[in-house]
Amino acid sequence: MTTHARLFTPVLIGGSLILLINFALRASFGVFQIPIGEEFGWPRAEFSLAIAIQNLAWGIGQPIFGAFAERWGDRWAIILGAILYSAGLVLTAFATSPAAVQLLEVMVGFGIAGTGFGVILAVVGRAASDQNRSLALGIATAAGSAGQVFGAPLAEILLAFYSWQAVFMIFGAIVLTCLFFLPMLGDGKPATRSELEESLGSVLKRAFRDPSYLMIFAGFFSCGYQLAFITAHFPAMVTEMCGPISPMGTLSSIGIATTSALGAAAISLIGLANIAGAIFAGWLGQRYSRKYLLAGIYTLRTIASAAFILMPITPTSVIVFSLVMGGLWLATVPLTSGLVAYIYGLRYMGTLYGFVFLSHQLGSFLGVWLGGTMYDIYGDYTLVWWVGVGVGAFSALIHLPVREAPSRLPPATAAA
Numbered sequence: 524m525t526t527h528a529r530l531f532t533p534v535l536i537g538g539s540l541i542l543l544i545n546f547a548l549r550a551s552f553g554v555f556q557i558p559i560g561e562e563f564g565w566p567r568a569e570f571s572l573a574i575a576i577q578n579l580a581w582g583i584g585q586p587i588f589g590a591f592a593e594r595w596g597d598r599w600a601i602i603l604g605a606i607l608y609s610a611g612l613v614l615t616a617f618a619t620s621p622a623a624v625q626l627l628e629v630m631v632g633f634g635i636a637g638t639g640f641g642v643i644l645a646v647v648g649r650a651a652s653d654q655n656r657s658l659a660l661g662i663a664t665a666a667g668s669a670g671q672v673f674g675a676p677l678a679e680i681l682l683a684f685y686s687w688q689a690v691f692m693i694f695g696a697i698v699l700t701c702l703f704f705l706p707m708l709g710d711g712k713p714a715t716r717s718e719l720e721e722s723l724g725s726v727l728k729r730a731f732r733d734p735s736y737l738m739i740f741a742g743f744f745s746c747g748y749q750l751a752f753i754t755a756h757f758p759a760m761v762t763e764m765c766g767p768i769s770p771m772g773t774l775s776s777i778g779i780a781t782t783s784a785l786g787a788a789a790i791s792l793i794g795l796a797n798i799a800g801a802i803f804a805g806w807l808g809q810r811y812s813r814k815y816l817l818a819g820i821y822t823l824r825t826i827a828s829a830a831f832i833l834m835p836i837t838p839t840s841v842i843v844f845s846l847v848m849g850g851l852w853l854a855t856v857p858l859t860s861g862l863v864a865y866i867y868g869l870r871y872m873g874t875l876y877g878f879v880f881l882s883h884q885l886g887s888f889l890g891v892w893l894g895g896t897m898y899d900i901y902g903d904y905t906l907v908w909w910v911g912v913g914v915g916a917f918s919a920l921i922h923l924p925v926r927e928a929p930s931r932l933p934p935a936t937a938a939a
Contacts, residue, residue, distance in 0.1 A: 534650035535659050537707025538643045539666035541601065544701050545638045547670035548612075548694050550754075550794075551678035552577070558687040559624075568895065569621035571755070573628045575891040578751060580632025582884020585641040588633075589873030590723060597646050597873075598705050604637015605701045612695035616688040638701055640667070641880055644860045645873035646708055654809065656864065660857035661805015665798045668853055672794040726871045727878075735925045736875075739862060740882045742817065742921045745914035746855045747886030749824065752911055753793070753848070756894040758786030760904045766837045774838055785838055789845040796849025804854035805861075813862040814925040820851050820858070821919035827851075828912045832905065866930050886914070 556570050592600035611630035618624045636642075644660055651659040681690045730736040765782045768774050779785050807816055831844045863879060864872045890911070897907040 530651075530655045530659060530662075532650055532659075533707040533709075535647055535662060537704040538647045539663050540704050541638055541701045542640070542643050542663055542667040543670040544697060545608075545635060545670065546667040547674035547677065548608075548698060549635055550671040550674040551694070554675050554678040554682065555687050555690075558682060562687070563619065563621075565621055570624065571891065571895060573621070573625045574755070575888050576625050577628040577632040577635070578747075578884050578887040578891065580629040581635045581639065582632075582747075582881040582887070584633035584636030585639070585880045585884070586874050586877030588637045589641045589645065589871075589875075589877035591637075592642050592645065592873050593723060593871055597642060597708060600637055600642050601705060601708075602702060604634050604639075604642070605698055606634070607631075608634025608638060609695040609698040610634075612691045612698065616691040616695075634698070636877075638698070640664070640856060640860070641873055641877040644856075644876065645869075648860065648864050648872055649869045657808030657813075657857060657861045658802070658805040660861050661802045661808070664805070664853050664856045665801040668794055668797040668801055672791060672798075675790075723871055723874060726867065726875070729930065730867060730875055730878075733930065735866065735927075736863075736879075738921045738925050739859065740879050742821070742918040743855070743859055743879050743883045744886040745821065745911070745918040746859075747883035747888075748890040748914050749828070749886075749911050750852065750890070751887035752890035752894045752907065754790065755891045756898070756904060756907075757789060758783070760908075761786035761789055761836070761841055764836045764903065765841055766835065768838050772838075782838075785841055789841055792842065792845040793849035793852055796846045797852035797854075800850035800852060800854045801857060803850075805857040808858050808861050812927055813858045813865070814922045814927045817855060817858050817862070818919045818922040820854050821915050821922070824848065824851050825912055825915040825919060828908065828915060832908050832912070862925070862927065866927070868929070 552574050559565065559570055588600050588604060591603070607630050611627050611634055615624055615627045615631070618627055644663060647659050647663045648656055678690060678694075681693060685693070762781075762783045762785075765785060768780060768782065768785065770780070774780070774785065779788055804816065804820070827844060827847045831840060834840055859879060860872070860876050863876045867875050893910070894904065894907050898904055
């Protein structure tokens with residue numbers, strides 16, 4: 524059996540560890556809302572805007588780092604990303620105004636892009652064999668989700684002993700441990716002759732003239748909207764809209780006695796369920812049409828979300844919804860990245876997926892911002908939730924016409 528026929532290559536293991544660190548720290552930012560707000564007397568909206576800006580910078584930085592990696596190498600992109608991520612965290616520890624924090628979150632967002640999905644999934648995808656690529660992308664995605672499970676609790680534990688400034692500096696040091704895994708990423712898969720002959724510019728022009736690429740781009744928007752809205756607002760929604768928890772019930776017996784605690788637990792349940800969901804989606808992507816799997820995932824999300832808001836919100840419905848949505852949470856990532864790689868090749872996968880991921884992050888920004896804005900106007904999350912249901916249905920439909928076949932090179936390029 525050759526190296527490329529193995530699933531768990533050094534590239535997959537190293538890339539997964541980098542994503543675990545990246546997402547563990549990124550998922551912890553909500554924990555700092557209260558400590559930072561209380562110290563400076565800031566409104567809750569100020570740090571929320573900083574997180575929204577971080578998401579937007581992450582999206583803008585993704586295609587930039589993808590192109591950087593393809594021009595100067597994956598390792599240099601990851602090194603630059605880790606340095607920006609670490610420096611942004613350390614400098615934030617010395618910020619004393621909302622504007623300063625929001626500005627520094629641009630640096631953090633770019634750092635997340637350099638050590639996140641766009642760069643790492645391209646590395647993993649190129650190193651994997653054709654038969655293992657979809658599953659490998661699913662495993663790497665699941666590693667990021669595992670980081671989301673552990674990041675917030677780690678921040679809570681550290682805040683019990685240190686100031687939030689010290690924790691930011693500790694996290695800045697932890698980010699740099701990504702660099703220890705760089706030697707594991709040297710087992711990459713070479714590009715084909717035709718991929719090497721076509722320039723990045725010509726690939727981008729071809730992609731943006733292709734209706735299938737534009738449909739994939741548009742379809743990923745709702746994923747970002749739904750995930751960011753739920754991450755930022757679902758705990759508060761559960762706290763305010765969920766029915767009471769029985770003092771003699773199972774939840775109380777395991778320490779979940781309030782709807783506030785249930786809201787926090789719901790996010791952890793989503794992360795745990797997503798580990799299995801992402802791997803399963805990657806496995807399915809090796810066997811079935813990715814576009815139909817994506818349409819199915821968005822359809823299930825739409826049904827689950829509509830059913831949740833139409834029925835009375837109870838502790839049981841919160842748990843069921845969290846497990847269902849968790850199984851579908853990042854299941855779109857290995858399928859979307861795999862679809863881009865299958866249609867346009869591996870050579871410029873980082874940049875092409877990076878632009879698609881920008882659509883995801885535009886949705887993320889809108890989900891976080893619109894959730895707070897519409898709550899202030901209407902006093903609850905019902906209307907903004909239905910917006911999420913609508914964009915999910917749109918994504919389910921727009922993937923159906925995608926032409927799932929390798930894109931042919933222009934005649935002049937193919938003959939070169």
